Amino acid sequence: MQALPGFRDFLPDACAARNYIFARWREVARRYCFMEWDGPLLEPTDLYKKKSGAEIIDQLFNFTDKGEREVAMRPELTPTFARVIAAHEREFKKPLKWFSIGQFFRYEKQQRGRLREHFQLNCDIVGEAALAADIELLALCIDLLRAFGFTEKDFVVRISDREFWTDFLREKDVPPDRWDDVLQVIDKFGRESREKTIEKLGELADPVLKVLSEGGKSEKLDRLVDGLRGRGLGEFVTIDVRIVRGLAYYTGIVFEVFDRAGSLRAVAGGGRYDNLIQQLSDGAVSMPALGFAMGDVVLGELVNETPHARDRMQQAIATERKIDIYIVIAKEERRADALAQIQQLRDLSYRVDYPLTPMKVARQFQAAEDAGASLALLYGDEWPKLKIKNLATREERLIAHEELLAHLQAQSSVSS
Amino acid sequence: MQALPGFRDFLPDACAARNYIFARWREVARRYCFMEWDGPLLEPTDLYKKKSGAEIIDQLFNFTDKGEREVAMRPELTPTFARVIAAHEREFKKPLKWFSIGQFFRYEKQQRGRLREHFQLNCDIVGEAALAADIELLALCIDLLRAFGFTEKDFVVRISDREFWTDFLREKDVPPDRWDDVLQVIDKFGRESREKTIEKLGELADPVLKVLSEGGKSEKLDRLVDGLRGRGLGEFVTIDVRIVRGLAYYTGIVFEVFDRAGSLRAVAGGGRYDNLIQQLSDGAVSMPALGFAMGDVVLGELVNETPHARDRMQQAIATERKIDIYIVIAKEERRADALAQIQQLRDLSYRVDYPLTPMKVARQFQAAEDAGASLALLYGDEWPKLKIKNLATREERLIAHEELLAHLQAQSSVSS
Numbered sequence: 001m002q003a004l005p006g007f008r009d010f011l012p013d014a015c016a017a018r019n020y021i022f023a024r025w026r027e028v029a030r031r032y033c034f035m036e037w038d039g040p041l042l043e044p045t046d047l048y049k050k051k052s053g054a055e056i057i058d059q060l061f062n063f064t065d066k067g068e069r070e071v072a073m074r075p076e077l078t079p080t081f082a083r084v085i086a087a088h089e090r091e092f093k094k095p096l097k098w099f100s101i102g103q104f105f106r107y108e109k110q111q112r113g114r115l116r117e118h119f120q121l122n123c124d125i126v127g128e129a130a131l132a133a134d135i136e137l138l139a140l141c142i143d144l145l146r147a148f149g150f151t152e153k154d155f156v157v158r159i160s161d162r163e164f165w166t167d168f169l170r171e172k173d174v175p176p177d178r179w180d181d182v183l184q185v186i187d188k189f190g191r192e193s194r195e196k197t198i199e200k201l202g203e204l205a206d207p208v209l210k211v212l213s214e215g216g217k218s219e220k221l222d223r224l225v226d227g228l229r230g231r232g233l234g235e236f237v238t239i240d241v242r243i244v245r246g247l248a249y250y251t252g253i254v255f256e257v258f259d260r261a262g263s264l265r266a267v268a269g270g271g272r273y274d275n276l277i278q279q280l281s282d283g284a285v286s287m288p289a290l291g292f293a294m295g296d297v298v299l300g301e302l303v304n305e306t307p308h309a310r311d312r313m314q315q316a317i318a319t320e321r322k323i324d325i326y327i328v329i330a331k332e333e334r335r336a337d338a339l340a341q342i343q344q345l346r347d348l349s350y351r352v353d354y355p356l357t358p359m360k361v362a363r364q365f366q367a368a369e370d371a372g373a374s375l376a377l378l379y380g381d382e383w384p385k386l387k388i389k390n391l392a393t394r395e396e397r398l399i400a401h402e403e404l405l406a407h408l409q410a411q412s413s414v415s416s
Numbered sequence: 417m418q419a420l421p422g423f424r425d426f427l428p429d430a431c432a433a434r435n436y437i438f439a440r441w442r443e444v445a446r447r448y449c450f451m452e453w454d455g456p457l458l459e460p461t462d463l464y465k466k467k468s469g470a471e472i473i474d475q476l477f478n479f480t481d482k483g484e485r486e487v488a489m490r491p492e493l494t495p496t497f498a499r500v501i502a503a504h505e506r507e508f509k510k511p512l513k514w515f516s517i518g519q520f521f522r523y524e525k526q527q528r529g530r531l532r533e534h535f536q537l538n539c540d541i542v543g544e545a546a547l548a549a550d551i552e553l554l555a556l557c558i559d560l561l562r563a564f565g566f567t568e569k570d571f572v573v574r575i576s577d578r579e580f581w582t583d584f585l586r587e588k589d590v591p592p593d594r595w596d597d598v599l600q601v602i603d604k605f606g607r608e609s610r611e612k613t614i615e616k617l618g619e620l621a622d623p624v625l626k627v628l629s630e631g632g633k634s635e636k637l638d639r640l641v642d643g644l645r646g647r648g649l650g651e652f653v654t655i656d657v658r659i660v661r662g663l664a665y666y667t668g669i670v671f672e673v674f675d676r677a678g679s680l681r682a683v684a685g686g687g688r689y690d691n692l693i694q695q696l697s698d699g700a701v702s703m704p705a706l707g708f709a710m711g712d713v714v715l716g717e718l719v720n721e722t723p724h725a726r727d728r729m730q731q732a733i734a735t736e737r738k739i740d741i742y743i744v745i746a747k748e749e750r751r752a753d754a755l756a757q758i759q760q761l762r763d764l765s766y767r768v769d770y771p772l773t774p775m776k777v778a779r780q781f782q783a784a785e786d787a788g789a790s791l792a793l794l795y796g797d798e799w800p801k802l803k804i805k806n807l808a809t810r811e812e813r814l815i816a817h818e819e820l821l822a823h824l825q826a827q828s829s830v831s832s
Contacts, residue, residue: 001462001499061481061487087418103457
């Protein structure tokens with residue numbers, strides 16, 4: 001028996017890599033004073049239909065539960081976020097800055113960087129319409145990736161503005177009910193044939209293609225980039241009006257993060273969605289909002305393909321995995337004494353391992369090395385003294401067993 | 417719109433309590449040198465039928481996916497564990513000690529301490545038949561709860577042995593194919609009427625009820641308790657042969673953890689299941705194994721009902737939530753200077769917040785207090801100097817802005 005296609009088993013190495021990603025995400029989000037929250041993994045299917053239309057159903061793990069409810073394993077967090085914010089926003093000061101780390105599910109064709117489940121970091125700001133919030137969110141997104149050791153040579157944030165395009169379409173007298181269609185064509189630009197793009201755009205083909213090839217400019221986008229430059233993050237971003245994001249609900253600044261080599265799918269993406277909370281709460285609550293999501297699968301690939309990021313991860317995992325003390329039981333008569341002291345050491349939060357059953361001393365020392373232990377303590381003929389061996393320096397010394405805890409505590413206060 | 421019945425939204429306070437539980441679990445499991453792993457949230461339904469029989473289906477969130485696969489949201493981790501171990505055991509030294517923290521789902525009637533989803537810690541040891549492994553696992557289970565501040569006055573581990581009962585039944589010449597039925601009756605003892613118990617047990621009623629009322633003894637259980645006593649953990653356990661655990665796959669020592677007041681469901685439970693890996697791998701791999709699970713819902717209730725544990729949690733959450741520095745922008749002309757320095761401070765891993773838009777100075781100091789900031793830095797008329805205010809002591813001083821980072825680093829190396 002195997003895991004289902006598109007689902008991962010996280011054996012210890014894979015789980016450590018996943019936890020490394022989560023720890024970086026959490027640490028940087030907290031630097032920005034975002035608060036962590038989470039929603040349910042299963043939600044009413046209607047929550048997703050309402051936001052994305054009925055066609056989303058094709059991509060869901062959805063079913064009828066034993067209480068005849070139409071339910072779906074969550075494909076994304078934003079609808080849950082809007083639901084929770086609409087219900088609870090009065091309990092929190094604005095601007096509200098929240099993040100969440102969780103698993104999401106989509107039934108789709110498997111391909112590189114896309115499984116049927118993945119973990120995602122979501123960061124959102126609610127209640128602030130000013131561009132300062134967009135800049136703060138982008139700075140967070142950049143710093144999240146810098147925490148993995150990535151530099152401006154490794155990734156780029158492509159920034160655009162939906163309003164740039166809606167202003168353009170308004171100026172060309174395109175009726176608002178056609179705007180979404182045009183934005184969809186722009187979203188697919190480069191992935192669809194030029195002929196198809198021209199055909200779909202009709203009389204708009206010439207002016208749109210001109211902007212797409214020459215690039216667009218706007219005072220708002222310039223202010224945004226200036227804000228990031230003022231923080232020393234200018235090298236990480238580029239204005240690229242070809243980015244519109246497929247989802248209909250974005251209303252302002254939108255962005256996507258790509259590896260510089262351009263060989264992977266987007267590492268992250270998001271933008272401003274000032275109307276979504278109102279729409280999903282049936283008009284009960286209206287608040288400006290913006291956010292982005294970053295997935296673990298593409299990010300993990302980028303870490304693995306980038307030597308300095310991979311080294312940093314492997315070093316962090318090795319450090320996290322190290323144990324403090326391996327107990328070598330050289331005489332079985334000393335086992336009970338050793339076990340009593342193992343309990344004391346663990347009570348002091350040391351990571352302590354030992355052989356559950358009798359084992360040759362040489363094999364015990366090998367196990368200590370394999371576990372990356374800092375110290376080995378030998379319980380044997382020297383009792384009531386112990387032999388302490390520093391496994392890095394190979395230094396050994398004898399110490400009375402009653403003095404062990406005081407000795408270790410003195411050591412650790414020196415080294416920290 | 418609301419969350420589905422039996423599913424929780426984790427607003428920031430609830431999420432912090434959940435993370436507090438996860439952090440304690442992870443820290444103690446690592447002290448015992450257990451490695452973290454995880455499996456998929458969705459598995460083939462057959463995996464659960466194989467272990468628990470077709471009746472498990474009634475309690476599952478199961479469905480047919482878009483590829484016509486019968487799938488289920490995982491109700492427990494052990495079947496996945498057995499699948500993964502059977503596939504990968506050669507890659508790991510024995511005894512293998514693994515733990516996992518994840519979410520599980522059961523479609524069942526809602527009641528206190530039981531929702532339709534919960535989080536669970538699973539800890540398992542594979543490849544060691546000796547009683548030393550049972551003792552180690554029990555010590556881990558006890559220390560996990562001690563890490564929340566619980567003492568022997570707050571909880572008790574009731575320990576029993578399936579072999580005690582199978583020895584008893586063998587001695588009474590009960591055929592092995594009846595053993596499971598008898599164990600099921602013992603499992604329900606106290607919850608079913610005495611009449612029903614007597615009726616079901618038939619000619620075994622007298623001897624079984626005698627053992628249940630007088631208690632049972634065995635040399636193995638005595639050695640187990642002695643082992644825990646040798647670690648100073650004797651006060652946390654009691655022998656109680658009424659514990660047999662409902663699940664058919666246990667083969668040896670079994671245990672359940674309860675609050676001393678006896679007002680809650682079991683906090684944790686587990687035991688030895690030496691045949692399960694063989695059974696679930698269709699005989700491909702045979703290895704002794706043992707483990708337990710601890711859920712977040714009952715544990716969270718016990719923390720909340722136990723004042724010293726609740727205080728400890730609230731203190732830990734408050735500490736975790738504190739920010740380091742709040743930036744007060746007293747003059748908007750200084751905003752750009754402040755933002756450049758905010759970026760530098762965050763690069764040094766400080767948690768830094770500031771007002772995204774202009775705000776009265778008094779309100780900014782209030783925001784700093786609300787966030788539990790240690791320091792406020794004021795960017796105003798004093799520029800190119802800053803005012804640093806220690807929000808605990810109310811001390812203020814002026815410092816040149818170029819000296820800020822060196823000043824903070826000197827401070828933190830003194831205080832740590």
